Amino acid sequence: MSKGEEVVLLDFWASPFCMRVKIALGEKGVTFESREEDLFGGKSELLLKSNPIYQKVPVFLHNGKPLCESSVIVSYIDETWASPALLPPCTYGRAQARFLADYIDQKLFDAVRNVAMSKGEATEAAKKELIEILKVVDGSLGDKDFFGGKTFGFIDIIAIPFTSWFLAAEKMGNFQVEAEFPKVSGWIKRCMQRESVAKIIPDPEKIYEFVLMFRKKNGID
Amino acid sequence: MSKGEEVVLLDFWASPFCMRVKIALGEKGVTFESREEDLFGGKSELLLKSNPIYQKVPVFLHNGKPLCESSVIVSYIDETWASPALLPPCTYGRAQARFLADYIDQKLFDAVRNVAMSKGEATEAAKKELIEILKVVDGSLGDKDFFGGKTFGFIDIIAIPFTSWFLAAEKMGNFQVEAEFPKVSGWIKRCMQRESVAKIIPDPEKIYEFVLMFRKKNGID
Structure with missing residues (x-):
């Protein structure tokens, strides 16, 4: 990184979307300042000003210039x-990576969260949907080490943070990703061997505690 | 285009998503074969095989290799x-373009379609949402000729096809985009002066007829 460059992340520890940004920066060897937002107390002025449309983390500030999503x-x-x-060198490979990343983006976390944050019949319906999505993800992974082949890259960075929420979904939905999706499970283990991932992904037990707190706060339990 | 290159689009005339691809190809001067899909009768084998996840148009085949979305x-x-x-040369400009294109992608067409395909209170609620989204779009456009500045580009290609559905939404929602959003309205006129756009965007009256047919078919009217 050039001298004098300022890289700031408006962050929240349990957000898989923030984790992505931190893992990407780790892969690139870019040092940055993480500023933890108080999402339940009050968001910072800088967050509201930098992301007026969604008012969400992560917000990434590179030399003061904000980017969202x-x-x-x-x-x-x-x-x-x-x-x-992180993205493949050929245009077709890049397009395929963007397609799958987009699918994971639009489907996987909502499904995981819906299992973790619901109860009764809604949990069963959400679990069925999550399993269908995991079948697609598992099929895309196939026998490869990572989504792009031998090397950890863009799709892995997009997807791996969601897996920190799997334990919470498994406990609420009474199922096990590892037992049903051994390929996904092997991929998670390979990703966790990377320093950029291991030091960012929080302990799934802590995410589970966060989910329990959130469920109580929102009257689900 | 190099000799021997084959560019095929699995297409549907009223789909704004297909229009995007055709406008982008027009801007680049790439000749292609459009194969109209029968979305209500039966989709082609090639569509189902090439887009197993969503089973939707557009599917783009470049020398036989399929891409979706x-x-x-x-x-x-x-x-x-x-x-x-089509995208700006600087990384920050590209990221901003992707952010806005993503917002338009996720919000604008659903809002337009919800106004066009609903009735009663649902139409009123959908209209309110559409107007909020158009305010954001209008603000992003500001006093620029196109979303990227002086030049027609990526965001314009993403957004302009949706405007062919505005007439149908206006008739169903009893409002006028032109009266309430003169900046958006001026931008539509500037885009329509481009050959790549004018020859692809269908007559809004035809989209309105399509909407009426769809409403009848699906028991809305």
């Missing part, structure tokens, strides 16, 4: 700090 | 046929 931020990081490349 | 396809077209560039 985690997939957009990860693409920006990949283009700004070129090495190691 | 219109934003992904437009990015691929921009990277494959370099001139004229």
